[in-house]
Every structure is written in C-alpha cells, then in structure tokens.
Amino acid sequence: MDAFDTLGLEPRFDLDLAEVEARHLALSATLHPDRFAAAGPSERRMSLGKAIEVNDAWRVLRCPVRRAESLLVRYGVPVGETLEPRPSQDLLIEMLDVREELAGARRAKDKAALTRLATQMRAKEAATTVALTHGFSTANGQTAKLEALLPELGKLRYFRRFFEELDAIEDELLS
Amino acid sequence: MAYSEKVIDHYENPRNVGTLDKEDANVGTGLVGAPACGDVMRLQIRVNDNGIIEDAKFKTFGCGSAIASSSLATEWIKGKSIDEAATIKNTQIVEELNLPPVKIHCSVLAEDAIKSAIADFRAKQAARLALEQA
Structure with a gap:
C-alpha cells in the first residue's frame, strides 16, 4: 500500500x-x-x-519530489542513488554556478541578489513541474516513458537543495 | 546520525577549497553529482610535465560527508602521479572517514570526481598532441 x-x-x-x-x-x-x-x-x-x-x-x-518518487516506484521504476542516471553536465554546471552566486550573496548580505536568484530558480522549478505533470499524465504507466522522467526528478531535487540553502540564508540574514 | 571526528574536521577545515583555471592545458576538471540527494562536486587537478599532480582544488555543495570525501581526495592526490591517483578507491575513503553505509555514495562521488578530472586532463593532452602532430 x-x-x-x-x-x-x-x-x-x-x-x-x-x-x-x-x-x-x-x-x-x-x-x-x-x-x-x-x-x-x-x-x-x-x-x-x-x-x-x-x-x-x-x-x-x-512534497513534489517524494510524490514523483512514489509514483515511479508504484509503476515499477526504482529510484535512489545508483539506480538513476547521472545528472547532465549542463545541470551540474548550472547548479554549481547558482550555488556559488548564492554563497556570494550570503557573504555580501545582498538581499536583492537573493530575491533575484529565488525568482530565477522558481521559474526553473515551475518549468520542471510542468514537464513532470505532462510526463506522468502521458506515460500511462509505460516503463520507458516513466524512466525518461528521472532526469526531471533529479532537477527537482537539485532545486529543492537550492531552496533549502536559500531558506537557511534568509533566516540567518533576518536574525 | 553522528559524523565521525575526521568528517567533522574536514567539514570545518576543508583542505584545498578553490578553483583552478579550467582553460589551462595542464588542468583537468571533474564535475560530478548525485541525483538522489542534489549534491554537486567539482574537483580539479594541475599536472606538471612529469605527470605529477602538483595542485588539487575542490568545491562541493552537499552534505558533510560529501565535503569531507572531496577534501580528503584532494589531500590524497596531491603529489601523486595521475596513474597512482587513478587507483584510489572509494572504499579507502569510507575507511579513512568512517562513513556509515548511507553515506557511501559520497565516497563514490569523490572517486568519480578524481577519475573525471584525470580523464579531462588526458583528453586535453591528447587533443594538444594531435594538434602538434597535425
């Protein structure tokens, strides 16, 4: 169940x-x-x-990440470390850059930069959510189509990490 | 879950954090990530003409174990030849840092990062050699 x-x-x-x-x-x-x-x-x-x-x-x-994981497992697509494809170099470069920018904004206590980064990442998160919604609704439980959604799920996890870090920085700057 | 003392030490005093010029012909860059946890790890090496890694830098956004694994990796590969560095196994990192089973993938990531940095350096060397012979 x-x-x-x-x-x-x-x-x-x-x-x-x-x-x-x-x-x-x-x-x-x-x-x-x-x-x-x-x-x-x-x-x-x-x-x-x-x-x-x-x-x-x-x-x-x-939680969108856990909801997607639950759906994949339900239809027989295993998720988790070592079971999923490696993230693309493009995604890794993008995430490294944006996390460095975030760290820079933290050091500079630059709240405008934090807001700008948050907006930028919210848009990416929304696009990924749209892709996943479309993907799940058109997959009809077919394994190959569901497996093709794993990179999108990976993106969502990277974005989640970003927002966790952003929340922590915002709390820190407020206190 | 408690981190081992060695992990905490590397986490609080990471060795060799930084960047090398990725356009430099003697620099190899490895960029790897763990999709299930959203970690990203960059490891760079500068190799001298004798094939010795004379400098290594890393930048990791991830958990304490991922930071410690990459920090330790840079410490270990500095001064080694690229062939020696390529033989480092994630299990050695697990042993040294006392990583629990759920954090083994962090050490795998560090081993992958070393290997991709070396592969990137070798690809650059091969391209340069091809250019010289052309």
Whole structure:
C-alpha cells in the first residue's frame, strides 16, 4: 500500500493539494486516539499504526519530489542513488554556478541578489513541474516513458537543495 | 546520525577549497553529482610535465560527508602521479572517514570526481598532441 492508496487518492502527479489535506484531516479525525479510548489494546494499537501511516502518506504526497518518487516506484521504476542516471553536465554546471552566486550573496548580505536568484530558480522549478505533470499524465504507466522522467526528478531535487540553502540564508540574514 | 571526528574536521577545515583555471592545458576538471540527494562536486587537478599532480582544488555543495570525501581526495592526490591517483578507491575513503553505509555514495562521488578530472586532463593532452602532430 503506497501513499496514494493510504489516502484513497488517484495516483497522479498534479494532485489537488487541498484535497490531499482534506483526506488527511478526515482520516486523521476517524483515527484519533480519543475515539479509541474505550477500545481494547490491539484495536488501539492498530488505529495508532494507521494514524502514523496516514501522516506519512500526507508528508509524501504534499512534497513534489517524494510524490514523483512514489509514483515511479508504484509503476515499477526504482529510484535512489545508483539506480538513476547521472545528472547532465549542463545541470551540474548550472547548479554549481547558482550555488556559488548564492554563497556570494550570503557573504555580501545582498538581499536583492537573493530575491533575484529565488525568482530565477522558481521559474526553473515551475518549468520542471510542468514537464513532470505532462510526463506522468502521458506515460500511462509505460516503463520507458516513466524512466525518461528521472532526469526531471533529479532537477527537482537539485532545486529543492537550492531552496533549502536559500531558506537557511534568509533566516540567518533576518536574525 | 553522528559524523565521525575526521568528517567533522574536514567539514570545518576543508583542505584545498578553490578553483583552478579550467582553460589551462595542464588542468583537468571533474564535475560530478548525485541525483538522489542534489549534491554537486567539482574537483580539479594541475599536472606538471612529469605527470605529477602538483595542485588539487575542490568545491562541493552537499552534505558533510560529501565535503569531507572531496577534501580528503584532494589531500590524497596531491603529489601523486595521475596513474597512482587513478587507483584510489572509494572504499579507502569510507575507511579513512568512517562513513556509515548511507553515506557511501559520497565516497563514490569523490572517486568519480578524481577519475573525471584525470580523464579531462588526458583528453586535453591528447587533443594538444594531435594538434602538434597535425
């Protein structure tokens, strides 16, 4: 049972996140420990286990990287280190440059540069999301077409790292 | 997960961080990345006329283990011949830094970076030789 099954949602990349949230809340409410206060120990344990599963599924589906990974695994395309193609030199050069610019903006405490870099990377992230949405919706579960999406997923992970670093720098400059 | 003391030392005092001129005929550049974690690692070597790596620099954006692995790699290859450097195995890096199983791919990345820097240098040399003989 994967995250889509757990929350009873159709397996697709362009999920309606409001619906994911609503399913998570509805299921969590039915599994709340208070409802099982009078139940026997095994039933309490089972409902707690199910509640944890629902929480985990929600965390997977609301994150685009993990959602894509979950979809690929569902259709038999393994993901993870050593299982995926190497990133292209173009992507590596681009990411090295942008991370160096980010480090430079941090040293210079240049907030305008941070905003500019964030905008630039948000646009790239959006384009990759569009590519993945299109890719998943046209793959129809075909392995070759799904495997072709791995480089796009790789990009999304690189962008995520960038934004994590950006968030940390913004916090640092605010404090 | 706790990092080993050696990883922390390399992370806090990375050796040989920097850039060499990638257009220099004696410089080889390796640029590698790990798609599953979003790390990027650049390792550069400057090779003298005797085939000895006289300088090595790296720049890594990634976790502590990736930084430590590339820092250690530059330390190890400096002063070695390119043939010797090419024999360095990721398992030696794992052993030296005490990397846990989930971080082994960081050492693989460092080994790949050394090999691609050497390959880049050799390709440049071959191109120059071809040009001289033409």
